[in-house]
Amino acid sequence: MSLILKNVSKTVGGQTHIHPTDLTLEKGTMNVLLGPTSAGKTSLMRLMAGLDVPNTGHVIWNGEDVTGMRVQDRKVAMVYQQFINYPSMTVYDNIASPMKLVGKSKDEIDRAVRETAELMQLTPMLDRKPLELSGGQQQRCALARALVKNAGLVLLDEPLANLDYKLREELRAEIPRIFERAGSIFVYATTEPEEALLLGGNTATLWEGRVTQFGLTPSVYRRPENATTARVFSDPPMNFLSMTKAGSTLRFDRGEMPAPASMASLKDGEYTAGFRPNHLTLAAQTPGAIGFDAKLNVTEITGSETFIHLDYHGAKWVGLVHGIQHLQPGQPLPVYLDPAHIYLFDANGALVSAAPYAEAA
Amino acid sequence: MNKTVNQKAWFLVLPVLILVAFSAVIPLMTVVNYSVQDTFGRNEFFWAGLEWFSDMLDSDRMWDALGRQLIFSGVILAIEIPLGIFVALNMPKNGFWASFCLVLMSLPLLIPWNVVGTIWQIFGRVDIGLLGYTLDKLGITYNYTQDITAAWITVVVMDVWHWTSLVALLAYAGLQSIPDAYYQAAKIDQASRWAVFRYIELPKMAGVLMIAILLRFMDSFMIYTEPFVVTGGGPGNATTFLSIDLVKMAIGQFDLGPAAAFSLMYFLVILLISWVFYTVMVNLDKRDGV
């Protein structure tokens, strides 16, 4: 079982929603579409589901070309951001509804409904109506309906976005466990990098209608092929700094550092260095760490960590440092960075050297 | 947004096409046929070209009827739209009284046109009608069959009674769609009642109000039954609106050619004005800042 998008694109009214895209999704995998609002996540899902017909290219399901085939004729289930259930039916009937439609026997339906309800922890609520449930339970009910259908392709469009933070955290942890057992192809759209990391599986980063990278989630996170992917897959956003490589040193506006060994073979020239907020530190932690004379704008304490919002000679940086730091905003604040955490991108934004620490990981 | 291509779907449209052909296209073509021919009876027709059209354009009768019609529609819109909005603003937002008001308001809309005419015809009579009798006793001369002003007032009040509910219901629907936060924000901003109406309620109602205006305009521009029942177009020609005049010409005088030309022009005028409304409406939806 596989879903292949071949050179698929979509334009609506002269506006390109999806640039030509190739993507192969395998059976039993969780595939996260990660990107900001209107990056094309929903458009891409609609193409996969068959709700929209692509302008170019083909959608191939299990080796069969299904481009243009109606969504009703495909084995697809979808879960939306809004909790969509039949309000007048009980949870039991809601979960049973997709199976009744295809005319399964009563026993079979009953077994499947109870099994799925158990999995989604809905068993005590089977006789209730959806509107009597909490938001989290309503969305579980919608998820159960998608699962019970035993569809080959399950599309989840930001299913947790309307839930409370804590509930979201719990369902996030549950979802991969539940889905590992189902064996379908799952596609999960989200705007949050952390959600993508927690779900694991594969991640496709989207930016302005293009898939900028597709691969195993941790490797997309640690080896982004381009600056766009790095930016999309980093929350708080990645920090950037222009650098010039000359021989074995990396020079920037106000200083220089020895280039890590992995960058030795790079041509001399202009590059953009990128590094994640959590790799900035308040003290040099390795002998080679390089200091920056930044100015502190604002601090935000999360309890265990502190976000520091910095101004580095006009560039806005964010740092995420351990512990609770009581620092004076508006004052100079030296911050340090281990060169092992620097990604180098060329003028076109393509990765030329991944951070050495990530190569080691 | 389902864009699946399926050529067979065209067959599903076929019955509708046939129905429309019989109900609209063929009768309309008959009228076109009449409008360019003359007859002296015996089913003999002669080509008359655009003669009827130029005749009609030169006839004071049509221009007078058109003038009355425009005044009537103008008056109707000027009263019903603000009145409808006013009623909608003062309706309860929810609870028993909201449903009660909604039912009460939809009652006039359910009464057939000719019945409305009959009701008002009797209502306004001096001898047995409540309205006419009361006015008479108060010493106000009121006779809609003799007095032009009284006839106009009766027809206008009747239409307002019959149709303001429609505007009110549409406006009410528009108001219901405004989230509570807007009113709360306005309170916090210390906006006056007028500002709340002008900047929150009116913009949110704009869409449905355009529909209300379009519906009320088209309907009043084609009004026939009620004035026909109440005043019969009189006194004199005082309430002879376009459609009444048209019927007089076609059925009363049996001037089929001029009447056909008249109807076509009538049709085109309505089409034109509706198109203007439609364009304005669509642009209102699309209107962007900048």
Add this chain to the structure above:
Amino acid sequence: MAKITLDNLAHSYLPNPGHEDDFALKELNHDWIDGEAYALLGASGCGKSTLLNIISGLLQPSQGRILFNDRDVTHAPTAERNIAQVFQFPVVYDTMTVRDNLAFPLRNRGADASYVAERVQQIAQMIGMEDELNRKARGLTADAKQKISLGRGMVREDVNALLFDEPLTVIDPHMKWELRTQLKSLHHEFGHTMIYVTHDQTEALTFADKVVVMYDGRVVQIGTPQELFERPAHTFVGYFIGSPGMNLFDAQISGNAAQVAGTSINLNKTYAPKGGKTQLGVRPEFIRLNCEGLGLPAKVTRVEDVGRHKIIRLDVAGQPVSAIAEEGATVPSENTAISFDPAGINVYDDDWRISAEGEAA
């Protein structure tokens, strides 16, 4: 700007509340100090919106008084309270230009035209919309509209308080950073009393000087982010703040030692429980994995790579426990043992924290 006092305040949506359960907001006494930034944090239905609506005057409390600078405003209408509020969804006047939107609250109060022009310019600069001042608000993105809402809340200098009702719900993660920092620096600059309602712990902790945690209509703790993190007063606070939340272990406590699942743990301090159910609360950040097998035996069930760190899910005597390890840390494959950093241990008696002997309560 004002101090806001809640005096014996309680609210029930029922006409004749009798039992305590009938109250959506249970009796509450609190002073909101002039110029502080507060967050009201809790799950949906915990009473936080009820409290906010009472402060803004959209709701009349069924009991108690509310005072602004010691003046009773319990029955004063919203307009008289001179507050500003930003709602969950952007509220803008569509047909007005951005400029008129910002000027609206000032003009309604009859402010001088030249002052209005100057102030609007200032606010527009703050929210970064100077270039769009003459544009109609209709057709702007949700982000931009919410910025206008924020700006309109900020435009009056003399407001008693600024209230925020989950204002970042509709905003993209990347944009949230920007708006939140802006709010934070605005607070530094103008020193308004701010009350920010949210279910998102990150938003609450990063925004506020003091966080008010609500649970089931009751305020369970008011404290700085650091206090909430290090010394949660109630197990709910431990669970609700931090991700993942605090781990709880049933324990028998005698003096300075605790027995957890047959293992003795040194608490370093002496506790005198009051006889209820005693538990140890330890945040994932304070759990150490000991490969040598010292401490509580534990089994690794799952490792989640969240990028900047790893969340390790463990099974300790049949109970799920979470621990946090560094980005590059190696995690033992299955059987291991855990120990607790004594600084991170809190002791609970019937869900409420008890202090050690000699420790300030």
